[in-house]
Structure formats: structure tokens, C-alpha cells
Amino acid sequence: MIEPVTSNANESPILKALVAENLVSDPAGARGRLLKEAARLFREKGYERTTVRDLAAAVGIQSGSLFHHFRTKEEILKAVMVETIRLNTAIMQQAMEAADTDRDKLRALILCELESITGQTGEAMAVLVYEWRSLSTAAQAGVLVLREIYEQLWLDVLDSLAAQGVVKAEPFVMRRMLTGALSWTVTWYRPNGGMTLSDLTDQVIAMLRLD
């Protein structure tokens, strides 16, 4: 049996709620642990270079035993992506409710996305970006539905800022530019490099001249 983790310091109420609804696997359980290790390996070596034997070894079981939890290797990749989007969408929706002005909301969106990229779910977020092609077309379609909910959060705020004349570029173009800019941080940003995520968010705001 994949050894369970008894206590976890980062038990956010958002995560707990999603686990209760069975939308995200409990990170302390067997399935959750495997997905976490899978995200790490997929990011580190890429999906194709990661073998089912690698995945099994990471959680201390035999490669064949993997297929009691997932039918195929691709199903593991899809699960990593789906659960990551679900969690991050929920986190962002809560941040939106807490922010007052549209400027605050944009800052919150940027900070949230940076946190998701460089923090706990960072490996999974990177997988979402870089291993997209490894999903079959059918699986891609399923994940895309979830992504659109997430994207709409951004577009609502950017549309509003554009209507106020604060933002000059077209919202949908700007969102795509920000998607690239923020997700790229995964390749270079290191938390211990003297720059906090708040600093980095400030830099983005300064680049867009929104301060």
C-alpha cells in the first residue's frame, strides 16, 4: 500500500472542500500522493521520458500495481491537469471575492497565478503548459472546458479595466500575453533569489504601468 501521510500543515479550507466534493484527490491518500509525484516527474523529465516504472518507484510500488489506480499512463496525466485547474480556479474565485477595485482584482489574479506556478501546485501547472500535446485530442477537449471557466475570471477583469481606459490593449490579447509571461516564470524564477512573489507582481504591474 502507498503509505498515507498522517498530517499536512497546508490544509487549506478550499482544498478540504474540494476533497469533500470528490473533485480533487486527498493529497494524503494513495491517489493524491501518486498524482503529486507524477506532477513532479512529468515536470522534471517530461511526460514521455517518465516511465510507469519511474512513477511506481516514486511511491514505492511495482509498475504493474499502478494500473489498479489508473487504467492508462495518460489517465494519470489528465488527472494531474484536471485537479490542478479545479484547485486553482477555486483559489482564484475566492481571491476575486476578497478584492474591491478592478485594479486590486488584476493584482490578485497575477499574484494567484504566480503562486500557483511557483508554489505547491507549480509542478502540476508546468505540466499543464508543457505536456499539453501529450494528451489525446479527446482528453484535451475535456480539460479545455475547465480551463475556460478559469480564463473567464481574467477576461471579466480585463474587460472592465479596458472599459475604464486603464488598459489600452485588447483584453483577449493581453490575457494571452500575460499567460505566456507568467507561465514562463516557472523556467527562471526561484523563491530564494531575493525576489518575493509580491515583488514580482509589482514588477508586472510596473511593466504594464498600472501603478
Added chain:
Amino acid sequence: MIEPVTSNANESPILKALVAENLVSDPAGARGRLLKEAARLFREKGYERTTVRDLAAAVGIQSGSLFHHFRTKEEILKAVMVETIRLNTAIMQQAMEAADTDRDKLRALILCELESITGQTGEAMAVLVYEWRSLSTAAQAGVLVLREIYEQLWLDVLDSLAAQGVVKAEPFVMRRMLTGALSWTVTWYRPNGGMTLSDLTDQVIAMLRLD
């Protein structure tokens, strides 16, 4: 024999010069054709998912015959990357000489990078971004040296604009944000979608509020 292409409408003088110096393979020759097909396949399916049999079939030879041109599959990937950087660095250096102000230079850099990403070398540029991990550490180091020359072109212009107070964010952060934003266009921008590359460049300038 890999059939040679007799005439090519896009013979830029820059490309010709690099071919003459043996820094870039002639796209009409056997090696050049193979690299072009390799870039296309690597982008379409990813390096790992592309087999040497796929590569060989794309140029109409047997898989074993590939190894008369390249010692390993990885050598093909590295060659795609190296030649792409060499060509685009040369193109950009020429664009820098033609531009007067720093603002013009930044616009030229953005447009050049967008052109390289969405144009002829687009597939190779995408490979450069997305297949980086598939290179061995040794090969990565070799390619990095060439990349740094390219990056310095950007930093020189951004440093200058920052000194003038036109740009508020830190140049090296801003360059990395732009790297992500521009390279991401490869996933969504389509030339036939009613938006030219010049339009797209204007959008980036508008986003940075540099107009």
C-alpha cells in the same frame, strides 16, 4: 538521395551569408531539408514522440540512413536549435542597425521575434522553447552560449529605455516576461485570423503603454 530543391523564393541575403560561412545548412540541401522536417515534426509531436523512422520517412529515406547525416537523434535536435539561433540573431542584429531610437529598436525586436516565432523558423523556435529539456546537459551548455548573445541585444535596448525612465520595470525581469509573452503566441496566433504581426506588435506596445 534526399531530393534537392532547385529554387527557393525566400533567399534572404542574411541566410545566404550564413550558409556561405557554413554556420547554417542550405535549406535546399539534404541536411537543411532534414532539419526543416525535423523542426516541423518535433514541434507537432514533440521530440520524444518523434521517432527516427518518422524523420526518415519525412524526407523519403530509410531510418538507418539518417545516421549518415547525424550520429544521434539528439544531434538533430541540437542542430535545429543552433541554426535557428544563429539565423535569428543575425536577422535581429541587422534590424538593430536599421532602427534609430531606442523605442524603434524595441519595436523592431518585438516584431522580429514575432516573425521568427510565427514565420519560417517558427517551428524551430517552438522547438527551442518546448524541447529544451530533451537536450543533454552538455548540449544545453553549447546552445546557451549562442542564446546569450541574442539576449544581450534585448537587454541593451531595455537598459537604455530604463535609464530614460520610459520603462519602469527591471530590464532583466521585463525581458523574461516578454520572452514568455511572445513565445506563447506560437500556441494561439494564426496569421490568417485578421490580425497582422504589425497589429500584434502594436498590441504589445499598447500593453506596455509605450506609444
Added chain:
DNA sequence: CAATACCAAGCAAGCGCTTGGTTTGTAAAG
């Protein structure tokens, strides 16, 4: 006593790459 989680073993397919031999292009020698 069923269900769940696992192991040990291995299969069929596909992988990068090698081998030995044949064709093709080029150019000097007769």
C-alpha cells in the same frame, strides 16, 4: 469472505542505432 491493494513475471510492440552490402555521383586516368 469478499473487496482492495499489491507483487512477480513477462508479453508484444516499438525504440534508437548498427551492420553489411548496393547504388549513385564525381573525376582523374587511359
Added chain:
DNA sequence: CTTTACAAACCAAGCGCTTGCTTGGTATTG
């Protein structure tokens, strides 16, 4: 203008290995 020589380009076959996944059986658990 032919002959001879040779290297580069290529083919057909397949080797050794790794891959995702299957199978049949065994502990563990409620």
C-alpha cells in the same frame, strides 16, 4: 569518350533494449 576508382548516400534487415500494459496469484483489511 570511355574506363576505372572511390567516397558518399542509401537500403534491407535486424539486434538489444525499453516501453506501456497484462496476467495470475497473494497478502491485507473491514
